[in-house]
Amino acid sequence: MINRALFITANDTDAGKSYLTALLLRALQARGVAAAALKPVACGVEASCGTEEEAVNSDVALLQQLQPQQANINLYTNSRPLAPWCDQPIDSDHLLEWCQQRISQPGITLIEGVGGLMVPLASGFTQLDWIHAMPEVAIVLVVRARLGCLSQALSHLALLDHCARAKIWLVINVVNTVDFTYAEQCRQVVDAWHPWVKVELLMPNANAMPALMAWLCRGNAIAA
Numbered sequence: 214m215i216n217r218a219l220f221i222t223a224n225d226t227d228a229g230k231s232y233l234t235a236l237l238l239r240a241l242q243a244r245g246v247a248a249a250a251l252k253p254v255a256c257g258v259e260a261s262c263g264t265e266e267e268a269v270n271s272d273v274a275l276l277q278q279l280q281p282q283q284a285n286i287n288l289y290t291n292s293r294p295l296a297p298w299c300d301q302p303i304d305s306d307h308l309l310e311w312c313q314q315r316i317s318q319p320g321i322t323l324i325e326g327v328g329g330l331m332v333p334l335a336s337g338f339t340q341l342d343w344i345h346a347m348p349e350v351a352i353v354l355v356v357r358a359r360l361g362c363l364s365q366a367l368s369h370l371a372l373l374d375h376c377a378r379a380k381i382w383l384v385i386n387v388v389n390t391v392d393f394t395y396a397e398q399c400r401q402v403v404d405a406w407h408p409w410v411k412v413e414l415l416m417p418n419a420n421a422m423p424a425l426m427a428w429l430c431r432g433n434a435i436a437a
Contacts, residue, residue: 218316222326229386247320257294298333351380358396
């Protein structure tokens with residue numbers, strides 16, 4: 214069985230990380246591929262039944278619903294929707310150890326980040342530092358197709374280039390079909406400036422990411 218891990222980050226909050234993570238998890242499950250999706254750090258909770266004890270983060274709840282057999286998919290949850298450093302700084306060593314234990318398991322592990330790429334998690338420790346500390350993990354950067362996405366994609370890929378990672382993907386999230394032109398322009402610009410980055414568009418109501426899935430499942434006997 215293959216052992217592969219993917220870190221899903223973004224240029225900003227609400228870019229589509231959770232949507233993509235859930236989509237990939239469903240697709241892997243449908244193929245019969247052993248997979249787990251983690252949300253190690255989450256910010257902001259909702260009281261499902263009106264009590265503080267039952268308050269949960271919506272992204273964690275979604276991933277837990279899709280994989281009820283998986284325990285401990287979340288390590289830190291801040292009750293307020295603030296960057297952890299501003300509210301409850303995390304223990305970076307504990308976070309990295311927790312992640313390493315889980316990605317060492319057989320199968321495919323999806324790690325959904327929190328907020329944007331440069332969100333501060335603790336003093337001197339951003340999400341980019343988190344990624345840097347896990348060199349065996351491939352990277353997916355999610356950028357939402359809209360005005361300004363060209364600069365956002367290029368600037369964030371420039372940061373990720375310093376990770377010297379063998380595989381970096383850019384997923385351009387086309388939330389509305391009217392934004393397709395922005396997505397196509399973004400793809401062309403990235404192909405010109407960062408030709409080593411694999412680009413795939415996530416179209417509205419899509420239920421598959423063919424290129425990304427093919428890479429995730431390569432070497433797996435069950436992969437279609």
